Amino acid sequence: MAATALHLHSDLAGRYESNPATRESAWVKWTVIGVSLTFFALFILLPLFIVFYEALRKGWEAYLVALVEPDALSSIKLTLLAAAISVPLNLVFGIAAAWAIAKFEFRGKSFLITLIDLPFSISPVVAGLIYVLVFGRTGWLGPWFIENDMRIVFAVPGIILATIFVTFPFIARELIPLMEAQGRDEEEASTVLGASGWQTFWYVTLPNIKWALLYGVILCNARAMGEFGAVSVVSGHIRGETNTMPLHIEIVYNEYKFSAAFAVASLLAILALVTLVLKTFIEWRATQTLKRSKT
């Protein structure tokens, strides 16, 4: 998942270009730029534009009606709830796992790293099915829960579990490379100077990792709200109860209410745009911090 790692801008590119010895010929430069921009426009900007165009095709009024319709509202609430539970949990887990991996040596470390990556490599549908097999009426634990009047799958808890599962690696994966690179020196110094474990974490480790952490949280949140496959399997698709926004979009689309579907989809698209802006801001801040620490 190197592609999602926080990368800091450097001025290396500028330095190579100003030097004739390392400069690429102009046509290579413009072809590469042209190809990537065309691709970007065709595959990302155009669909994004279509989402908003379709959403507003019947006017603002229809747009708002589609969003405040009870089933849509309930799907928005459920999506926010799932994200509000899974992101903090993954935050705690992510820091703990990254800390364990970066700062300690222990047996089975590489196994733990593989486990953290598992949700990335497993198909979301399988992730959902796992929960049905465990908590379903005929599953391992399902009968006990049903006996005690608790519902896991085809209810809100199942959706939250599935969301946690698919968003598991995001925060840990952001932190591990950074914490490994930073090493243990500063923490050791802090301990030698008499700080408690909690003080060391709060005043030394956390400030060092905060931008990567925030970045992980944002990615985790985006995925938590956008997840379709795993949630679809455990949802049971009860209207106004167990449909998240992505599921609601599919349902209204299949009911020939195309503008309504695109209206809810545009909300998710706005979320993506906000994520993008936040991400850029965080990268910028992280670069600033890095520069300051160098001088």
Place this chain on the structure above:
Amino acid sequence: MRFNLTRRSLIALSLGFALSGSAFADVNLLNVSYDPTRELYQEYNAAFAKYWKAKTGETVTLKASHGGSGKQARSVIDGLDADVVTLALAADIDAVADAGLLAKDWQKKLPLNASPYTSTIVFLVRKGNPKKIKDWDDLVKPGIDVITPNPKTSGGARWNYLAAWAYAKHLKGGSDATAKEFVKKIYGNVKVLDSGARGSTTTFVERGIGDVLIAWENEAYLSLKELGPDKVEIVTPSVSILAEPPVAVVDKIVDKKGTRKVATEYLNYLYSPEGQEIAGKNYYRPTDKKVAAKFAKQFADLKLFTIDKEFGGWTNAQKTHFADGGLFDQIYVK
């Protein structure tokens, strides 16, 4: 600061739970249905809630879940709390009964094989019928792209399959062997095999794939109404099958939730003139004679085979055709 935030969101969460809890104070009924009944039950649920309120003073909250019929049955077996199931065909409710959730003789508990409304299978083609598709034998011609859902997950798809089978068997010199060959040729022309009927309709109408969609009659009329007659048109074949989508109360769940009375009435009301009227309006064929006469103009008059006569009932048809290693599996090998 961050910890403050977490605490605040935790409070918001518990509030959210408390709120969602209070929504369950009144009677709550979940109808797990198949794909094309979305519009039907949306209208019917509103009518029934009104009727129940007037009759008992109780407010009933009706929830619905839709998807491929076989998939929905699977969900109920896996623990989706359906008070009533209204699926595409008896075999899917049989599967739920086999899992011990309702009595095996469920189909005898309500009139007319527990099917308050019926439908049949027709074709949807592109405007002007450019490929000149008139009857079942046009579907096997080379170069015709057919859209139909997967019989393993979709109830409508199983009716489609059986209708084609019955047509071929009743041709001159027809037998089970020629029927198998005929159906095999149709599936050889199938371009996209979606998991549910609504998915197939979207594939055909919205994504513009295929020359002909084999569809529920109600689904075909609905897409005609929703998308306008300038895009697609309906072709009624010479013969088809009488599709009886049955309904049943899920004994084990209503007894646990204490909703047997309202669940039973929910299904009975489907047979009332009001319920039948709503079915007719949503392009299902009403079974009540008076209401059916009112909607007679809406539906083509064609010869319809029945599942009981042609295939010895759903239990048999399911076993022979759609079980693992059954005839469909033999036909659909790519």
